[in-house]
Amino acid sequence: MKGEELIERRVSREDFLKLGAAAGAAGLIAGRAGAADAARSHLEKESGRLQVLDWPGYGNDGGQAMFAQYVKKYPQNKPQFTVMTNESDALAKMHAGLKPDLFRPYVGWVKYFATSGLVQPWDPKLITNFKDLNPLMVKAGQYQGKQWGIPADWGFDAILYRTDKVHPKADSWGLLFDERYKGKIAWFDDLGMLVMAGFYLGFKDPYKQTDAQLQRAQKLLISKKHVARTIWSSETSLDNDFAAGDLWIAYAWPNDWVIMKKKGLKVRYMHPKEGPISWVGMFMLGKGTPRPHLAHAYVDAWSSVKSAKWLEDNYGYGEANTKARPASSDLLRALQLTNPRAVAEPNAHFDRDIPRRAVYAKKWEEVKAA
Amino acid sequence: MAGRRRRRLDLTTPGLLGLPLAWLVAFFLVPIGIVGAYSIDVFSIFPGKHPVTLAGWHDFVHSAVYLKLFWKSVRMSLIVSALVVLLAYPLAYYLALSGTKRKYILLLILIAPFLTSYLLRVLAWKVILGSNGVVNSLLYWLGLRSHDNPVSQLLYSRFAVMLVLVYVWLPFVALPIFVSLESLDQRLLEAAADLYASRWQAFRRVTLPLSVPGIIAAFLFVFIPTVGEFVTPSLVGGTSGYMYGNQISDLFGTGFPDWRTGSVLALFLLGVVAALTGVFARFLGMRQTAAR
Numbered sequence: 001m002k003g004e005e006l007i008e009r010r011v012s013r014e015d016f017l018k019l020g021a022a023a024g025a026a027g028l029i030a031g032r033a034g035a036a037d038a039a040r041s042h043l044e045k046e047s048g049r050l051q052v053l054d055w056p057g058y059g060n061d062g063g064q065a066m067f068a069q070y071v072k073k074y075p076q077n078k079p080q081f082t083v084m085t086n087e088s089d090a091l092a093k094m095h096a097g098l099k100p101d102l103f104r105p106y107v108g109w110v111k112y113f114a115t116s117g118l119v120q121p122w123d124p125k126l127i128t129n130f131k132d133l134n135p136l137m138v139k140a141g142q143y144q145g146k147q148w149g150i151p152a153d154w155g156f157d158a159i160l161y162r163t164d165k166v167h168p169k170a171d172s173w174g175l176l177f178d179e180r181y182k183g184k185i186a187w188f189d190d191l192g193m194l195v196m197a198g199f200y201l202g203f204k205d206p207y208k209q210t211d212a213q214l215q216r217a218q219k220l221l222i223s224k225k226h227v228a229r230t231i232w233s234s235e236t237s238l239d240n241d242f243a244a245g246d247l248w249i250a251y252a253w254p255n256d257w258v259i260m261k262k263k264g265l266k267v268r269y270m271h272p273k274e275g276p277i278s279w280v281g282m283f284m285l286g287k288g289t290p291r292p293h294l295a296h297a298y299v300d301a302w303s304s305v306k307s308a309k310w311l312e313d314n315y316g317y318g319e320a321n322t323k324a325r326p327a328s329s330d331l332l333r334a335l336q337l338t339n340p341r342a343v344a345e346p347n348a349h350f351d352r353d354i355p356r357r358a359v360y361a362k363k364w365e366e367v368k369a370a
Numbered sequence: 371m372a373g374r375r376r377r378r379l380d381l382t383t384p385g386l387l388g389l390p391l392a393w394l395v396a397f398f399l400v401p402i403g404i405v406g407a408y409s410i411d412v413f414s415i416f417p418g419k420h421p422v423t424l425a426g427w428h429d430f431v432h433s434a435v436y437l438k439l440f441w442k443s444v445r446m447s448l449i450v451s452a453l454v455v456l457l458a459y460p461l462a463y464y465l466a467l468s469g470t471k472r473k474y475i476l477l478l479i480l481i482a483p484f485l486t487s488y489l490l491r492v493l494a495w496k497v498i499l500g501s502n503g504v505v506n507s508l509l510y511w512l513g514l515r516s517h518d519n520p521v522s523q524l525l526y527s528r529f530a531v532m533l534v535l536v537y538v539w540l541p542f543v544a545l546p547i548f549v550s551l552e553s554l555d556q557r558l559l560e561a562a563a564d565l566y567a568s569r570w571q572a573f574r575r576v577t578l579p580l581s582v583p584g585i586i587a588a589f590l591f592v593f594i595p596t597v598g599e600f601v602t603p604s605l606v607g608g609t610s611g612y613m614y615g616n617q618i619s620d621l622f623g624t625g626f627p628d629w630r631t632g633s634v635l636a637l638f639l640l641g642v643v644a645a646l647t648g649v650f651a652r653f654l655g656m657r658q659t660a661a662r
Binding site: 085086088089091092095096117165183184187189190191225226228229230231233241244245246357358360361362364365366368369370 | 609620624
């Protein structure tokens with residue numbers, strides 16, 4: 001009895017509230033710990049090497065720093081890479097039976113893959129660095145309220161040119177068609193050239209061109225193809241040719257500008273008045289993957305500040321983690337990293353789904369063949 | 371006993387032919403059949419039902435773009451094949467008929483480039499033909515060109531593609547011509563000399579006609595692979611050196627997978643090459659019959 005009185009006395013209202021708060025906190029912690037335990041137990045259940053379908057240069061051929069934290073944590077489940085040369089290649093490989101745990105197409109393909117039945121949405125709660133990712137890019141990875149793509153690398157498509165050799169009449173995509181520099185211009189081997197031509201021709205939505213508009217864009221490209229010396233698909237090849245003086249003007253990415261500056265060339269990365277095109281790589285999760293938690297852990301490693309900074313410093317692309325900053329002030333300026341909305345209108349046209357992608361692809365192939 | 375021996379003898383031919391035939395069926399005929407099936411949508415990389423259609427073939431036949439590109443590639447390939455044969459013939463002639471004791475050493479030197487990778491040999495030409503390459507640097511040094519005005523047609527052009535293809539295929543072509551010349555009956559040349567034929571007449575009337583099979587084989591040896599070439603044009607061709615093979619490769623792999631059109635283009639190429647080979651083979655057969 002004495003004891004009970006003691007307890008009653010001691011447990012005043014204030015004490016009760018304190019206890020309640022403590023119990024709540026304990027519950028919360030226990031809950032979190034429970035979730036962590038659950039994730040850990042899931043991870044323990046997942047076995048085998050993580051199957052990653054990614055671009056050249058992002059696996060064990062130079063991109064190890066991007067997933068070093070993952071390898072350290074899960075040495076038994078090291079990633080095994082299959083190379084994708086582009087999204088079309090990835091699509092063909094997956095339809096042919098390849099079942100990667102994750103792969104990385106670009107933002108314009110998110111809707112296509114989300115509706116293809118080949119992927120499943122991510123659970124952002126399992127990615128601790130998710131909160132640091134650029135919200136605009138995160139949103140671009142969503143479709144019908146689900147997170148299908150986790151943003152990773154990003155950049156712009158614009159024009160790189162030699163200021164000592166080239167004198168543009170205007171800051172415009174039209175420089176890629178300038179007869180004065182015939183034989184010194186490089187185009188990019190992508191159906192996005194038709195989108196760019198659409199912006200140049202003033203179409204309202206170049207991603208959804210009508211047949212007549214596509215015809216016009218194609219006609220423009222075919223009529224001006226003779227001014228282009230190459231249509232590049234390898235960035236290394238572009239950089240080599242530009243540095244060697246074979247090219248003066250190129251459809252290029254910001255890092256190409258940084259590379260040329262480092263080589264001592266007088267170059268400018270133009271912001272065309274029609275607007276540059278921006279893009280972001282999106283990790284997507286393979287449908288029915290037997291290693292979903294490991295895939296989340298892999299993307300988490302990619303999304304860390306350390307990995308993001310490494311990517312910016314070594315590859316010259318932006319990374320979706322907004323806390324990462326490159327060592328190069330030139331790259332910082334080229335990517336406009338202080339502006340979190342740099343990839344969006346009115347600064348740039350954010351790459352997006354092309355509903356008639358197959359038609360665009362055929363038209364672009366005809367441009368090359370013409 | 372005799373029956374067992376006969377049975378063993380009966381199995382020799384199928385036994386010997388079986389493996390190569392199986393190989394041919396599994397890795398040549400079946401893949402062609404699969405490509406054919408893709409060309410009419412019997413197979414498709416996209417899931418779901420696809421009605422069989424000849425739309426790919428219809429589009430191809432009515433597309434001026436693809437056929438034009440095909441004839442451009444055929445022209446380039448014909449020029450390359452002719453040039454290679456013209457250059458390789460004197461080389462093979464010297465090796466086979468000059469009587470030099472070092473001919474096998476020279477032959478080894480001829481094929482020495484094969485000790486390095488194909489890709490490296492092609493890429494080396496970029497160093498030679500570029501704006502700051504060996505050729506342009508020489509022109510700058512001689513004062514024939516200024517640094518601002520290099521000969522840009524050297525690289526990323528049809529010329530570059532054809533030049534590299536000639537370089538790459540020269541040793542391949544020299545070999546069949548060499549074999550055909552070396553197997554030439556020397557007594558025929560001695561007879562021609564006995565009949566007061568000049569060296570030129572002996573060459574024109576004896577050596578050349580007898581080496582025609584080697585020349586045709588060599589020509590086909592170059593023509594067949596180069597008409598569908600895509601590695602060399604993609605490395606040194608630029609926009610103007612783009613060939614039919616590049617288009618096939620791109621249809622399968624870039625933009626958006628269009629295996630139907632890619633298959634149509636591939637089968638058309640195969641058909642034309644097979645027809646040309648058939649024509650040449652028939653021509654050769656006729657010549658041999660006439661010679662007998």
